[in-house]
Amino acid sequence: GELVPKRLALTRSEAIAGLVAMPMSWLAKLALPFVWLLSKTTQLVLRLFGLGKDEVASVTEEEIRMLVAESHEAGVIDAHERDMMNRVMRLGDRTADSLMTPRNRIAWLDTQAGLERNLEIMAEHEFSRYPVYRDNDMDVVGVLELKSLATRMARGDNALFQTLREPLYVSESTHAMKLLEIFREEQQSMALVVDEYGEIQGLVTISDLMGAVVGRLQAVENADEDALVVTREDGSLLVDGSLPIEDLRELIGSNDLPDAEDGDYYTLAGMCIHYFGRIPHAGEYFDWAGWRFEVVDLDGARVDKLLLRTLSDEQADELTA
Numbered sequence: 001g002e003l004v005p006k007r008l009a010l011t012r013s014e015a016i017a018g019l020v021a022m023p024m025s026w027l028a029k030l031a032l033p034f035v036w037l038l039s040k041t042t043q044l045v046l047r048l049f050g051l052g053k054d055e056v057a058s059v060t061e062e063e064i065r066m067l068v069a070e071s072h073e074a075g076v077i078d079a080h081e082r083d084m085m086n087r088v089m090r091l092g093d094r095t096a097d098s099l100m101t102p103r104n105r106i107a108w109l110d111t112q113a114g115l116e117r118n119l120e121i122m123a124e125h126e127f128s129r130y131p132v133y134r135d136n137d138m139d140v141v142g143v144l145e146l147k148s149l150a151t152r153m154a155r156g157d158n159a160l161f162q163t164l165r166e167p168l169y170v171s172e173s174t175h176a177m178k179l180l181e182i183f184r185e186e187q188q189s190m191a192l193v194v195d196e197y198g199e200i201q202g203l204v205t206i207s208d209l210m211g212a213v214v215g216r217l218q219a220v221e222n223a224d225e226d227a228l229v230v231t232r233e234d235g236s237l238l239v240d241g242s243l244p245i246e247d248l249r250e251l252i253g254s255n256d257l258p259d260a261e262d263g264d265y266y267t268l269a270g271m272c273i274h275y276f277g278r279i280p281h282a283g284e285y286f287d288w289a290g291w292r293f294e295v296v297d298l299d300g301a302r303v304d305k306l307l308l309r310t311l312s313d314e315q316a317d318e319l320t321a
Contacts, residue, residue, distance in 0.1 A: 097172035100202030241269030269303035
């Protein structure tokens with residue numbers, strides 16, 4: 001409705017403005033008495049109902065997205081700026097469970113393991129903070145910060161778990177903006193994500209929040225790299241099943257996903273299981289939004305890797321037919 005004339009005006013703003021400037025000026029002068037009368041009448045009616053002046057209509061998110069798209073088409077902003085603005089607008093709708101590193105990918109340190117084993121884990125992952133448990137993640141004892149560890153070691157204190165920080169817990173339904181507020185108030189940059197039963201489901205950091213804004217999809221040429229998306233020589237994409245849905249939308253350039261509103265899934269693997277209604281087998285595939293999603297590897301019952309290929313025009317036409 002109202003978006004069409006706005007889009008037309010943005011596309012040919014100067015030509016349309018020059019064409020209608022003079023007629024609009026005369027029309028405004030002609031209608032001034034009627035506008036004044038209607039304005040005063042409206043204010044009087046609102047006052048009778050105990051209401052103040054009518055507030056200026058708010059700008060909708062769809063209008064902002066349209067302006068961003070038009071600005072990119074006009075060359076005012078580049079593609080990276082456009083993508084970042086769109087991510088910022090999506091951030092308010094995201095929750096901790098869509099940002100977190102899942103439980104089975106957390107690099108834990110264990111107080112019951114030997115020093116050598118814990119150092120191996122730290123050397124393998126090279127993070128600045130590590131959650132620490134005793135035997136298993138049902139007994140979390142704290143968070144080890146390498147900065148404080150280095151300070152203690154410089155003083156000759158080599159005890160690995162001598163000083164641990166109290167772990168921060170957040171609900172999996174905590175919204176991203178609230179999560180940012182919690183990090184700021186608690187002066188921490190890492191939190192364990194728990195479900196309604198208090199069981200740990202994952203780990204979220206301030207870097208995950210920043211990645212949701214600046215973009216964390218890094219397609220690499222080397223499959224040995226620790227990346228969620230790997231670009232193959234034929235142009236297809238080898239994608240980790242833990243890829244968050246928001247990142248998938250950006251990757252395929254479409255917000256349309258299977259039962260996106262009602263589907264209870266947050267990762268590419270979850271979407272795949274939801275589509276089939278069961279755990280799929282390696283080699284099974286489905287077509288969606290101009291892409292073919294093929295399961296290529298499973299880790300037990302977990303969908304580990306999928307291969308994404310763009311469909312040809314003929315295949316896409318058959319899909320929409």
